[in-house]
Amino acid sequence: MTESLYDRLGGTYGIAGAVDVLVDRLFQNASVNANENVHAHHGKPANAPGYKFLVTAWSIEAAGGPKCYPGLDMEAAHSTLQIDDEGFDAVALEIAATLSFLGVPDAEHREFMNIIEGYRSSVVTLDTAFS
Numbered sequence: 001m002t003e004s005l006y007d008r009l010g011g012t013y014g015i016a017g018a019v020d021v022l023v024d025r026l027f028q029n030a031s032v033n034a035n036e037n038v039h040a041h042h043g044k045p046a047n048a049p050g051y052k053f054l055v056t057a058w059s060i061e062a063a064g065g066p067k068c069y070p071g072l073d074m075e076a077a078h079s080t081l082q083i084d085d086e087g088f089d090a091v092a093l094e095i096a097a098t099l100s101f102l103g104v105p106d107a108e109h110r111e112f113m114n115i116i117e118g119y120r121s122s123v124v125t126l127d128t129a130f131s
């Protein structure tokens, strides 16, 4: 039987290590923080530890690991942030860059990015395609 994505990403230690790098990059990413609603959260260094915990737990579950995520579902978590496709792409790019930076192999990289892409319609609430 194939190992779960969770196991192939190095389990809780592998995922927490990647999220540690990712969140530091997201908090400093000018494109991500161009949205002032996002910056109100990501602009405060004191939010980093709790956010790392929540994103780690979410990722563990999403990758097929143990159920441990205590946070909001993706629609509720982002409903007031007015995220458009460009804002989503900026975060997705940073996730992909982090996986690449850490040397995650192609198959696992693609599988995790497919999971992320699957949540685009839950996270994006602002249609700016023609504005």
Ligand code: HEM
Pocket: 032, 035, 037, 038, 039, 041, 042, 054, 055, 058, 070, 071, 072, 073, 077, 078, 081, 083, 087, 088, 089, 091, 092, 115, 116, 117, 119, 120, 123
């Ligand atoms: C599939 C992609 C994404 C995942 C898996 C994800 C994951 C999460 C998680 C687990 C939380 C915590 C929820 C809670 O408080 O219970 C959260 C909150 C948040 N996310 Fe995302 N997120 C995604 C996309 C985005 C994007 C594209 C942005 C910005 C452009 C963003 C910005 C934020 C912000 C600012 C918060 C904190 C909201 C607050 O508590 O005030 N997220 N996200």
